[in-house]
Amino acid sequence: MIRLNNIHKSYEMGSNSLHVLKGIDLNIEQGDFVSIMGSSGSGKSTLLNILGMLDNYDKGTYHLSGNLIANMSEKKAAKYRNDMVGFVFQSFNLISFKNAMENVALPLYYKGVPRKKRNLIAMEYLEKLGLKEWANHMPSEMSGGQKQRVAIARALISQPKIILADEPTGALDTATSYEVMEILKDINAAGITVIIVTHEHDIAAMTRQIIRLKDGRIHEIIRNGELKQFQKNYMKELETA
Numbered sequence: 001m002i003r004l005n006n007i008h009k010s011y012e013m014g015s016n017s018l019h020v021l022k023g024i025d026l027n028i029e030q031g032d033f034v035s036i037m038g039s040s041g042s043g044k045s046t047l048l049n050i051l052g053m054l055d056n057y058d059k060g061t062y063h064l065s066g067n068l069i070a071n072m073s074e075k076k077a078a079k080y081r082n083d084m085v086g087f088v089f090q091s092f093n094l095i096s097f098k099n100a101m102e103n104v105a106l107p108l109y110y111k112g113v114p115r116k117k118r119n120l121i122a123m124e125y126l127e128k129l130g131l132k133e134w135a136n137h138m139p140s141e142m143s144g145g146q147k148q149r150v151a152i153a154r155a156l157i158s159q160p161k162i163i164l165a166d167e168p169t170g171a172l173d174t175a176t177s178y179e180v181m182e183i184l185k186d187i188n189a190a191g192i193t194v195i196i197v198t199h200e201h202d203i204a205a206m207t208r209q210i211i212r213l214k215d216g217r218i219h220e221i222i223r224n225g226e227l228k229q230f231q232k233n234y235m236k237e238l239e240t241a
Contacts, residue, residue, distance in 0.1 A: 001161070001193060002028040002051065007060035009046055020046045021057070022216035030161070033188040034195045035204040038213030044197045045166060047213070051195065052085050052164045053077045065161070082110060086155030090167035092147040094139040094154075100126060101135040104153045111158070125153040129183065145176035152183055163187060165196040169203055181206045 009021040021043045028034055038044050049055035050062065053069060062069045064084065072080070087093075094103045101122045108118035126132050129149045139147055148168065155163055165184065169177035181203060188194045196207065204210050210222040 001030040001032075001065055002026070003061070003063040005061045007047075007050065007057050007062060009043075009050065009055070009057050020216055021050075024060070024216075024218060026211065026218065028193065028195065030193055031188070031191050032193050032195075033185070033208045034193075034211060035207040035209070036195065036197045036211045036213065037199065037201075037204050038219070042213040043216045044213055048164055048166055048195070048197050051162075052087060053081050078110075082107065082158055084161050086158060086160035086163045088148070088151050088155050088163060088165035088168045090170040092139070092144075092151045092171075094147055094150060096139055099136050099138055100131060100142070100150045103139070103150055104157055106154060107158045121157060122153070125157050126150070129153050143176075144172050145179060148172065148176075148180050149183070152180070152187075156187065160192065162193045162195065165194065167197055167199070169198065169200065177203060 004024050004026040007021055007024040007026075008019070010017050010019045012018075020041075024043075024047065036044050036047060046055065050057050053072065056071070064080070067080075069080070095106070098106070101119055104125055105118040105122035108121060109115075113121075123132065123135060126135050129152060131146060131149055131153070134142060134146060134150075139150070142150070148171075152163075163184070168184070169180055172180060177200075184194050184196070185206070194207075196203070198204050208224055212219045212222070
């Protein structure tokens with residue numbers, strides 16, 4: 001589904017150039033549940049932004065569902081995003097002056113769906129996430145966990161093939177973080193590819209594959225059976241900390 005070959009990305013910083021991604025080769029199949037880890041500056045968010053067509057790469061190739069993603073106009077990139085990708089962010093990115101139902105319905109507004117229909121569909125998604133009674137509440141009236149559920153409902157309403165989540169549990173307490181991860185597991189079980197960026201080892205261990213970045217390169221990929229050892233090593237780290 002996702003094919004990256006020799007992806008490079010640099011940013012101009014005044015008279016200097018910051019080389020963030022240094023030759024990323026990566027294959028992610030439909031239905032995978034993947035976490036991306038790495039220290040600050042390792043390239044996690046840059047990689048996620050390229051996957052989500054929020055940023056361009058400088059060199060290499062990116063194929064999504066067999067289509068080359070390169071040099072797209074903003075209009076074409078926006079159409080691909082609307083059709084293929086749902087986004088979930090650490091800061092929720094809800095519109096403060098719109099209620100939960102209106103926030104969830106927003107992607108359908110951009111698809112030209114009439115107000116009555118999009119609001120009915122938004123209510124269905126809020127109900128799936130246990131927030132039907134909160135439909136008319138503003139973001140300021142909701143807890144962090146509730147806001148993240150609204151954000152997930154908004155990401156799902158366009159029926160994307162991929163969910164990209166940037167630190168989706170970063171602003172939440174442990175119990176709420178695990179609840180959000182259970183929701184993402186259920187979404188993945190329905191066949192949607194889920195890719196999350198996280199710095200939390202216990203959150204990463206709930207996915208089926210961990211991609212660890214270091215200095216703009218893939219340092220290691222930990223898959224399925226190796227995750228238990230990853231969890232054991234993490235617990236030892238906690239005990240000796």
